Amino acid sequence: MPKIAIMTDSNSGITQAEGKQLGVHVLPMPFTVGGQDFYEDINLTQEQFYEFLERDLDVQTSQPSPAVVTDTFQRLLGEYDQVIHIPMSSGLSGSCQTAWMLADQPEFEGKVFVIDNQRISVTQRQSVLDALAMAEKGLDGSQIAEKLMEDKFNSSIYIMMDTLTYLKKGGRITPAAAAVGTLLKIKPVLTIQGEKLDAFAKARTPMLGKKIMIDAMKKDIDQRFGGLDENAGKRVTLQVAYSKDFDKAQEFCDQVMEAFPGFEKPVIMPLSLSVACHIGPGALAIACTQNLEV
Numbered sequence: 077m078p079k080i081a082i083m084t085d086s087n088s089g090i091t092q093a094e095g096k097q098l099g100v101h102v103l104p105m106p107f108t109v110g111g112q113d114f115y116e117d118i119n120l121t122q123e124q125f126y127e128f129l130e131r132d133l134d135v136q137t138s139q140p141s142p143a144v145v146t147d148t149f150q151r152l153l154g155e156y157d158q159v160i161h162i163p164m165s166s167g168l169s170g171s172c173q174t175a176w177m178l179a180d181q182p183e184f185e186g187k188v189f190v191i192d193n194q195r196i197s198v199t200q201r202q203s204v205l206d207a208l209a210m211a212e213k214g215l216d217g218s219q220i221a222e223k224l225m226e227d228k229f230n231s232s233i234y235i236m237m238d239t240l241t242y243l244k245k246g247g248r249i250t251p252a253a254a255a256v257g258t259l260l261k262i263k264p265v266l267t268i269q270g271e272k273l274d275a276f277a278k279a280r281t282p283m284l285g286k287k288i289m290i291d292a293m294k295k296d297i298d299q300r301f302g303g304l305d306e307n308a309g310k311r312v313t314l315q316v317a318y319s320k321d322f323d324k325a326q327e328f329c330d331q332v333m334e335a336f337p338g339f340e341k342p343v344i345m346p347l348s349l350s351v352a353c354h355i356g357p358g359a360l361a362i363a364c365t366q367n368l369e370v
Contacts, residue, residue: 080211080220081156083148085140085171086116087164087348088200089317100204101152103145103163105171105350106138116349125349126320126357137350139171146178149188158187158217160207162224164350165194165268189221193228196268198315198345202231202365210370223368230366232296233268234276235317235347236285238358265289266355286328289362290335301366309339312364316342320357328360 084090085103095102104115109128114120128135152159161179163172172192179188195203203224210220263285267276276292279285293314298304302311316332318325325344332342346352347359 077214078157078216079155080207080215080217081152081159082204082207082211083152083159083161084200084204085163087196087350088162088204089197089345089348090201090204092117098204098208100208101148103140103148105348106140107349107353108136108138109133120349122320122346122349125352129353129356135353137353139174142174142178145175146181149179149184153184153187158189160189160191160211160217160220160224162191162193162195162200162203162207164196164200164348165192187217189217191221191224193224195228195231197233197347197351197361198317198343198363199231199233199268199365201345202313202315203227206368206370213370215370223370227366227368229269230301230368231364232293232300233317233361233363234289234292235266235268235355235359235361236279236282236289237264237266237355238282239356265292267292286331286360289360290332293362293364294335297364301364306338309336310367312339312366314339314342315363315365316344317347317361317363318344319347319352319355319359322346324358324360328362332362 081101083101086105090100090102092102104118107114107120110133149159161175163175165172176190176192179190191203193203207220207224210223263279263282264275265277265279265285265288267274277288279288294304297308297312314332314336316325316329329342329344347361
């Protein structure tokens with residue numbers, strides 16, 4: 077049975093401490109703030125990050141350098157036979173494509189498997205947990221990679237933003253549109269289906285935004301994940317994510333549990349800082365993954 081190393085990045089929401097507990101190597105995502113380099117969960121905490129945003133500092137996202145990724149592959153292969161690396165979706169960052177290119181070098185052939193299964197945050201985390209379970213069952217790197225890629229589109233995320241400020245900063249909407257949206261107290265609902273982050277709906281109140289997300293998730297489970305029946309909770313895992321405000325997330329989680337009787341209580345995780353950088357504080361998200369048979 078090959079000894080498999082599971083590797084991901086901090087966009088999965090897995091902290092350095094949790095990674096050590098699980099036996100997962102977590103690459104910290106880099107940021108530049110006012111010309112200074114920071115690394116998520118190394119010298120940049122969630123609290124510091126939101127303080128930087130509140131101070132209106134220039135926060136720029138980046139990706140792990142090729143040297144860091146290559147060195148990590150080599151180090152892990154000194155201890156393991158094969159490496160499964162699950163980075164954030166290639167549709168949201170170039171870090172996955174870079175890792176894929178590096179893994180294509182002759183020294184890593186048949187040893188390093190980069191998984192581009194179009195996931196981020198809590199759904200990416202679930203892929204890591206699935207990879208761990210498969211490694212424990214004795215599957216080799218190619219078998220784990222194949223199963224994860226077959227499962228790549230079996231997830232769904234809806235995110236309600238609290239502010240349009242950071243979409244405007246990132247150039248994704250015009251200042252005029254942001255001003256009108258703010259005046260009307262619009263709460264945009266975004267969705268991630270596969271590799272793309274797209275607009276889904278607009279809500280005039282947080283209550284309506286949460287209802288839109290819950291209704292959309294019910295529809296996905298009913299139409300994409302085998303039906304919203306008494307066994308749905310065995311086929312699908314629900315997750316809740318948030319930026320900055322845990323109390324709001326806990327309240328939303330309670331609403332999700334009421335809306336989905338028979339499901340396990342969703343895990344509640346902070347959104348990765350790479351995501352939060354573009355949507356700002358106060359966001360709420362509901363996600364689901366179809367349970368992978370391993």
